[in-house]
Amino acid sequence: MTVLLLVTGLDVPSGPEQAIPGDAIALLEWDDPLASLERFRHSPAGEVLLDPSLAPTLNTxxxxxxxxxxxxxxxxxxxxxxSTHPLSRYMRKRVVVALLPAEPGEDNVPMNLVAAMLSPKIVPSKWFIRTLRKRFDGLSTSFQGLHQGAPIYRIQYGNLVALVSWCRGVILAGLREHTLHRCIDRILESSVNRPGGPEANVQRVQLQEHSEKKEDLLFAADLEVLPDFPGRTWLEPLLKPGGKIGLYHRRAGSEDRFTLIHRFPSTREGVFAELPAPTLFYPGPEQLFSNQLVYVQSNLFSLERLWQAAASSSNPDIATAAFFVAMRAEEYTGMSLDELFRLFGPEIGLLVDRFMTNGFFPVPRPCLFFGIKNPQEVQRMMATVLHHLPVITTRLDDTVVYSLQLAGGLMQPSYCIIGSSLVVADNREQIEDLLSSADKTRLVEDQMYRRVDVGLSKPSNLLAFVRTAAVNDSLKELALWIVSVLETDEEQGVGKRIFVKRLVLPLLDSIKHFKAKGIRGYIKDDSLIMDAALAS
Structure with a gap:
């Protein structure tokens, strides 16, 4: 006896992500990528990087x-x-690119890339292939067969060979036939609500725990099994710890918001146990005047690890300098390195309220903060270091400020101890501002700060606020000074001078339309989470 089952009313996939099996190694979901590419093409940075004369120039x-x-x-x-080409309309909606795991016996995992996008309407296969041929001169196509009723075509364009198919309104492109088979199967399974698609992808689900569901770009990857790919060495510091990583972007008015999540493998839980918990920093944005150009704080600093990294550096100049600094530190402080390391905690901060021009190039006016464990011992150490220099002391409320008198008093680098922080400033005025209770606008009330506030007043392991436009102006002046120096060296400086003029200066100009940025990083459970905002 033969039984025939007729099923009607199959659901059309709600998005191209429904074509992706749940075991994807890496997954990129991008809403309207063509709009993003067009925005980049017409941006100042895009005009620089997409100039056809750039590559020939950089060769020199x-x-x-x-x-x-x-x-x-x-x-x-x-x-x-x-944007006017018929095929581009498929990139006006969500496009998904995924990397599927290798089949048994396969060793070239990058070949398992597959892309999926929704078709605005059901299109005949012959029309689609004919459109491809019109768009790309020299493109050849051949019919490979059907899988579950879906046609598969092989296309070749120069050295590029790919396979294309479409099933229930989803257009698929890949490099291996079995990857298209899996995607076609997944589309048909989703039509009858069988699980196993994106909702089963672990890294995607974990990433969306931190999502606002308004993202136009989402990327998730399992770093444990991610294969080699071009440019991997550039990302090695991020990839080396392993685990899973996720990134998403959303546009909110004139701000771009980013979130990066790095979920470490369970075998590395001990690393998190050694790291300090998120904390509230001193000074906080509510204690600072709104004139700050740069505000950075972190509690992941280790003076001991920094010295060990320098001392063991493969660069002999760095290693030699580290041992020289160590000898001088013991000589000036009267303390061993171990004793010195025990004085400082993991907190470090930086403020810059202006860039000063000294006749050559702009120099930042910094104010540094160091977490300390024993204020009395730190004060004793500072007195030992500076005992042979002219120092005057002033009292601001309950705080004693020590100021060096250099160049006849024209330069007054100063320091003080506030609570459990050693504050070292370019001049006394910065410390006076820090301790002032004057009725001035505070950083937390500043309009630009509020635009990029991604939780900068919350407990964190890292936070930063930068007025990008103002800092870029100073960096441009520095780049111009470098060009003037290189112009004196006709033999060695030509290539570097061209690089700075042709690429660095235009890019600095292009970045100026980003007026400010805010960054917050914090550790939660087994994940490092970074939130960032760019205001234009």
Missing amino acids: TGMSAEKIRALEMVRQFCTQIE
């Missing part, structure tokens, strides 16, 4: 051929996609 600067080729590939990709 000494930049590696690999980096120049990468820039040229990005330029060609961005300039070839035209």
Whole structure:
């Protein structure tokens, strides 16, 4: 006896992510990528990086051929996609790119890339292939067969060989036939509500625990099994610890918001046990005047680890300098390095309220904060270090400020101890501002600060606020000074001078439209979470 079952009313996938099996190693979901590419093409940075004359110029600067080729590939990709072309409408909706795990016996995992996008309407296969041929001269196609009723075509364009298919309104593209088979199967399974799609992807689900569900770009990857890929060495510091990583972006008015989540593997839980918990820093944004250009705080600093890294550096100049500093530190403080390390905690901070021009290039006016464990011992150490220099003391309320008198008093670097912090400033005025109760606008009330506030007043392990436009102006002046120095060296400075003029200066100009940025990093359970905002 033969039984036939007729099923009607199958659901059309709500999005291209429904075509991706739940065991994907890496997953990128991008809403309207064409709009993002067009925005980049017409941005100041895009105009610099996509200039066709850039690559030939960089060939004379000494930049590696690999980096120049990468820039040229990005330029060609961005300039070839035209919003008026019929195929571009498929990129006006959500596009998903995934990396599927290797099949038994496979060793080239990057070949398992697959892309999926929704078709605005059901299109005949012949029309789709004909459109491809019209758009790309020299493109050849051949019909490979059907899988579950879905046609599969092989296309070749130069050295690029790919497979395309479409199933129930989803267009698929991949490099291996079995990856398309899996995606077609997944689409049909989702039509009858069988689990196993994106809702089963562990890293995607874990990432969306921190999501506001308003993202236009989402990336998730399992670093434990991520294969080699071009440019991996650049990301090695991030990839080395393993675990799972996620990134998403959303646009909120004139601000770009980013979140990066690095969930470490369970075997590395001990690392988190050694790190300090998120904390409230001194000074907080409510204690600072709104004139700050740079405000950075962290409690992940270790003076001992910094010295060990320098002393064991493969660069002989760095290692020699580390031992020289160690000898001088013991000589001036009268303390061993171990005793010195025990005085300081993991907190460190930096304030910059202006850049001063000394006739050559802009110099930041810094104010540094160091967490200390024993204020009395630190005061004794500072007195020992400065005993042979002219120092005057002033009292501001209950705080004693010590100011060196250099250049006849024209320069007065100062320090004081406030609670469990050693404050070292370029001049006494900065410490006076820090301790002042004057009725002035505080940083937390500043409009630009509030635009990029991603929780900068909450307990954190790292936070930063930077007025990007003001800092970039100073960096541009520094770059111009470097150019003037290079112009005196006709033989060695030509390539570097071209690099600065042709790439560095235009990029600094282009970044100026980002007026400020805010960054907050904190450890929660087994994850490091970074929130950032850019205001334009």
